[in-house]
Amino acid sequence: MLTKEDLSRISGVDLKLLDGYREIVELSGKEVDALPGGLNILALSLQNCPSLTELPKDLPVQYLSVMGCPNLKRLPENMELAALYLFGSEIEAIPEKSTCFSILVLIECTHIKHLPACCKAISKDFTIEDCPNLSSLPNLDVVHGEFNLRNTRVTSLPEHLKVGGSLWIYNTPIETLPSHIRVGKDISLSGCKNLKSLPDGLMVNGDLDLSETSIRNLPKGLIIKGDLVLTDSAISSLPEDLIVGGSVVATEDVLYGATINHEVPDNLTERIWEESGYIYANDRLYRIMAKEEKHFKVLASSMDVYFILYGSDNLVEQSILYLVPDENPKSHAFGIGMSQSEACIDLILKTADRL
Template sequence: MNDIYTVKGLNDNDALQLFSWRAFKKPYPEENYVELSKDLVNYANGLPLALKVLGSLLFGKRIDEWKSALYKLKQEPDRNILNILQISFDGLMYTQKELFLDIACFFKGKNKDDIRDILQSFGYYPNYNIDVLIDKSLITIDRERSLLMHESLWMHDLLQEMGQEIVRRESPEEPGCRSRLWLYEDVLHILRNNTGTEVVEGIVLNMPIEAKEHLSAKAFSKMKNLRFLKIGYVHPPQDLIGGPIQLPQGLNYLSNELRVIDWHGYPLKSMPTNFQPNKLVELRMHCSDIKQLWKGIIILNELKLIDLSDSRNLIEIPDLSGAPNLKQLILRRCTRLYKIHASIGDLKRLIRLDLNGCKRLESLPHKISLEALEYFDLGGCSKLKKFPEIVENMSCLSKLCLSETAIKDPSLLVERSTGLIDLDLRDCKNLSSLPIAICSLTSLKTLNISDCTKLDKLPENLGNIEGLEELDGSRTAIKELPSSMVLLKNLQNLSLRGCNFLSSKPSNKLLNFPLLQRRSLDSMGMSMLALSGLSSLTYMNLSYCNLQAVPDVIGCLSSLKSLNLKGNNFVSLPEDIVRLSKLEDLYLSGCTNLRSLPQLPLSVDYLGAEGCTSLETLPLRPEEDFHPHLYLLNCFKLNDNQDYSGMFLTMLRHYIQRNPSEIGSFDESARLIHYFSLIFFQQNLLHSLKDLHKGFVLRLKNACGSTYP
């Protein structure tokens, strides 16, 4: 059964106030407009959308214009809201109407900045006309629907329906005579039957994932004014290869008026020979069969974006010197691409160059002068061994990814990229040292050098990067940490997972720091002492580092929330760990030599110690307000300790006493097992639990996989 709800309108006072804010920019009407305002508010029937649109329409208008608007509205009393919306639309200028219809049919929900160049190419003057539509309450800017807080163009569903109905009325019977097509059935109708005409300006075809359509080579031949073309799937999987449209006889024609081609799985090796893309602004062809875009130089002054990601047959990029305004060139996972034309190195307005996953790419243009470049991704270009000559400083570059390349020395690139924020050098197997220039990157926030297996040291002046927030040196050959690391006051995340060459002896250089002079450097010391000044550190991963001991200075990490020490060889943790008042998660699994734990901070919510086979004692005191989630599977010596059987029994009893009404449910009992996650192979413990709650014990036995009766 479908429930139908009637939208309740505002009361008269609230409705008049809302209308007045739009019509007069204050909460009440002007003296000469009071009665007219009440009549119009009454006509709107208290509906907020109608009040906003109507008030915005009449703002700044004369009384005779108000009377004329009211007269028009009353001609069709049964279509109140639609009349209001239609009158507001009719009052727009031509370009504003066209912009409104494009948003209603194609661009609702799109990021305003992403489509600004497209709208400008249509002659819509978006910087001005978008504000006009906002002022008239026909569209809004929505930031809440975007995780990145982008400014998305949005409109009420009724306004969108009105815009689409206006387009449908252009030709109620034949879709091929409408300016805009977005419905699956309508688009397929004109493409199958070749009924498209010069009236058609925009097409969006989103097909089901399983759909395939074979079209004639003449499918687009009559659409001479087509300016917007988008073909793809409703929800395409990331690994989808191929597209929904097949052209077994090729393609004879595409409109030279096209500003946007967004064609997922374009099925041909090249564009139509008679296609002149001089007005093109965006070319997106993910997963296409394109082998070569065009030959020679073509004047493409309007072109801002090329995205041919996952085009597995693409072998080279043509001369782009005729596209001086290109902002983005995205060629991710074009696995046969081996050649980049030299002209790319001289694109002065290029902001993003993304060649991630181009496995056959061996070289770049000999010289690069990309002064506007902000994002440069060469990750996964495994045959790329050296970087070209940098002619101009790339001070705008904020993100640089060289992961999984064969580059040995990125020094020159780093020196010229003084504004770097994110530097990714993951899995550079030939990288044996970091450029000294890294220490001069005062804007750097993220440095990833994980899996650089030849890298055995960090620059001594690493602490000069005062803004560094994340450092991942996992699975490197680093032997000690530079003493200057104590200066990284903004470092929040540090991972040295799998660095099992870390020295067990402290560096003498550490003694130069006053904080460390106050602490003894005994046999438990190691280069981790360099971490003692990291007051902002919240996450630290030192798992599988072959640590024989953890120094007392760990207690200095006052902001630490998560500490991962899995798979190490220490016997105990320092008593100072109790000073970590913000610590929430402590990971100790696989520390087979660990015998005991010290008193832990009450803030700890998770304690994971699976497989700590030597663990005999715990710091838990059930009478205190300390009830972490415990994961103690296969802690066999702990299981043999009768004292802890009683202690856990007490903890369970306290929990059940606090939550007597919840224990009977299966979900709650399962949550309790998840909460404690203990396996005690002792029949006496299970029998003792029977005294607490019989149903709970049965669930405990089932959750533990027990065979006890």
């Protein structure tokens, strides 16, 4: 078992700093077989540690990255992770107390079958790729960054899912999108062979990619700000009420005789997020706390997730932002003012960025 002195030597972190260390401790190599107890560190990166078989039960890290550790198959049950990265991992389950509220990245994790129920909101990205035994998702309310789902057995998405970035789903057996889904940018469903329909009135604030899907008919009232991609799909014709701001990429048979309306409504973004409790401003998603005469009181991504998980308290009240619409309503821009700083959680987000 490694001592704290060993840990200091391998990671390059001064021994005196390991008690309450707020940066990333990076460990690698065959020498890393077991970590000492009593550590007090915020973030841990484990890379190519073939001798490592377990982590201390009292390990307090909130941010964990694991790559190339084939004999590490379990994480401590009491671990409460805010950010988790697993790459090619043999780990069998994520601790049920881990909200993963900052970021969740699972790539080539063949043993993961489900995600913790407390994983309800994520301030950055949600990425699940090549996890063939994952068949369902928790009741996610909002992902403020990108939502990526590739090569899984998931058949449906959370009914009221809101995604601030793009929605990317590939080779996953979903049959449709939820009727109440809201997405800030592109929607790509390429390679979803079981996709049979899309909800009526779907609005896409970017590109819509339906290539290599089995969908036969586009929904009523479909509006797409960017391009519509239909290559190798089962679509044979375009509906008369379709609106596409960009190009339609399809076979000549599909495009023959079609008159495409390219006049995208100027208020498309507002229509997408109407009555959702959120506002999409300056390419970011904000929770609306109150609408005043000339501005919105809102929460940015990190505090929105805190609000969902823990409810309102003094920390939330101190983190209210003010969105003030630009004088030119067609610009769709907002000025941002803050009553008090969100510095108390900046460290968490910066640490997740570096993992």
